[in-house]
Amino acid sequence: MLSTSPLPIRTECPPGTCVCERESLLNDPAGDMRILLLTRMEEKKLIARIESISSYADLQHMAERMQAQLGIVVRIAPGAREVRTVRGLTIELLERPGLCKKIRQTIPAAIRKCLDRNPEIVYAILDAHDLFGDM
Known part of the structure; x- marks a missing residue:
């Protein structure tokens, strides 16, 4: 169990x-406890990194990590509707036990901030979803 780690x-x-x-x-011996390793200090580092x-390659790598x-x-x-700004993108974290409400808000907000500063990443995301295909 992770609590004795x-x-x-x-x-x-x-x-x-x-x-x-x-x-x-914490009470589930078979539970995936990795999310609990994201302490508040580590969360701040993660947000700064995001x-x-x-x-786009860096974003994909970060998501994989x-x-x-x-x-x-x-x-x-x-x-579902047209994408005119970064707000038109859907950024979500899949639900899982241990995923704090604050993390569910701060990670997508950090990604949006990154996308606001780098519109070429938005274009790459749209292209990856074939919105610019065969023009």
């Missing part, structure tokens, strides 16, 4: 503010 784990959220199911994850992304190391799956896709 020398690695620091994320502190629990104040009661009633989050639905991350941290306690049930905001400094400068290419988050999935491999923390079990966080990030999905970025064009929204």
Whole structure:
């Protein structure tokens, strides 16, 4: 169990503010505890790293690393309606036990900030979803 591990784990959220199911994850011996390794300090480093992304390949690499190391799956896709700005993209984290409400908000916000500064990444995302195909 991770609670006896020398690695620091994320502190629990104040009661009633989050639905991350941290306690049930800690009590599940078969549960994937990697997400709890994202302490508040590590979260700040992750957010800074996401905001400094400068290419689509770097964004994909970062998403792969988050999935491999923390079990966080990030999905970025064009929204159901037309995409005129970064707000037209859907950025979501797949639900899983231990994924704090705050993390569910800060990671997509950091990605949007990165995309606002780098519109070429937005074009690459749209192209990857075949919105510019066969023009």
